[in-house]
Amino acid sequence: MSEQSLAPPAAACVASRPPPRAPRNVRRVIRLYRADYSTNAERVALALAHKGIEVESVVIDYADRSEVERVSGQPLVPVIDDDGTIVVDSMAIVAYLDAKLPQPPLYPADEARRAEMEVFIDWFNRVWKGPPNEIEAEEAAAPPDRERIAGLSREMAAALDRFERMLQGRDHLMGDEFSAADIAAYPFLKYALARDPGDDEAFHRILDEHQQLGENHPRLSAWIQRVGGRPRA
Numbered sequence: 181m182s183e184q185s186l187a188p189p190a191a192a193c194v195a196s197r198p199p200p201r202a203p204r205n206v207r208r209v210i211r212l213y214r215a216d217y218s219t220n221a222e223r224v225a226l227a228l229a230h231k232g233i234e235v236e237s238v239v240i241d242y243a244d245r246s247e248v249e250r251v252s253g254q255p256l257v258p259v260i261d262d263d264g265t266i267v268v269d270s271m272a273i274v275a276y277l278d279a280k281l282p283q284p285p286l287y288p289a290d291e292a293r294r295a296e297m298e299v300f301i302d303w304f305n306r307v308w309k310g311p312p313n314e315i316e317a318e319e320a321a322a323p324p325d326r327e328r329i330a331g332l333s334r335e336m337a338a339a340l341d342r343f344e345r346m347l348q349g350r351d352h353l354m355g356d357e358f359s360a361a362d363i364a365a366y367p368f369l370k371y372a373l374a375r376d377p378g379d380d381e382a383f384h385r386i387l388d389e390h391q392q393l394g395e396n397h398p399r400l401s402a403w404i405q406r407v408g409g410r411p412r413a
C-alpha cells in the first residue's frame with residue numbers, strides 16, 4: 181500500500197483530532213542503572229536497543245551502590261526507572277520491556293512457545309550459571325579443590341556443545357529471530373570467543389578460561405559474532 185492511500189478521505193471529519201502520536205518506543209526514555217562490563221546489564225542494553233528505546237545511563241561503581249540501593253532497595257544492577265516504575269533483575273526487565281512495547285517482539289506470541297523460552301531462560305539462570313559461580317567460590321577456598329574445578333569445567337564445556345546443537349538449522353538459540361533467549365545467554369557465552377582486555381573481573385576470567393570454542397563449534401562461534409554485532413543502549 182502506498183503512503184498516500186493511508187490519508188483520510190478529504191471529507192472525513194478528522195480535522196479536530198490531535199496529530200497521530202509517534203510510536204511510544206520512539207520517544208520513551210528509560211533510566212538504566214548499570215556498571216561497566218556487567219553481563220546482566222548488557223542483557224538489558226540489548227533489549228532496549230532492540231526496542232529502539234532511548235536510555236539515560238547511570239553507571240555505578242561496585243564500590244558504591246548507594247544510588248542503586250536508594251532507588252531500588254537492593255544493591256545489584258541492572259535496574260531501570262521507567263518514569264517512576266522501578267524494575268530490578270535483568271530478565272524481569274526484559275520481560276517488562278517486551279510487555280510494555282511488544283514490537284519488535286522478544287518473546288513468541290504463541291503461549292506454548294513462550295513457556296518453552298521461559299523454561300530455557302530459567303535453566304540458564306539457575307543451572308547454567310551454577311558451574312562458573314561454583315568455580316569462582318572454589319578458587320577462593322584455601323586450598324581450592326582442583327578436581328572439583330575440573331569437573332565443573334567439563335560441565336561448562338558440555339553446555340557449549342549443547343548450544344552448538346541448539347543452533348542447528350537456525351540463526352538464533354530458539355528460532356530464526358533474535359529473542360529473549362539470545363539476550364539471556366549471549367553476555368555470558370561471548371567470553372568463549374573473546375574478552376575485552378580491560379575486563380578483568382574474576383567471574384569473566386572464568387567464563388573465558390573454561391569456555392574454549394573448538395572446530396566443532398562453528399555455529400556457536402557465528403552466533404556470538406551475529407549477536408555481538410547487534411546494537412546496545
Ligand SMILES: N[C@@H](CCC(=O)N[C@@H](CS)C(=O)NCC(=O)O)C(=O)O
Pocket residue numbers: 215218219220221242255256257258268269270271
Ligand atoms: N539476577 C540479577 C543478578 C544481578 C547481578 O548479579 N548483577 C551484578 C552485575 S552483572 C552485580 O550487580 N554485581 C555486584 C556484586 O555482586 O557485587 C539479574 O539478572 O539482574
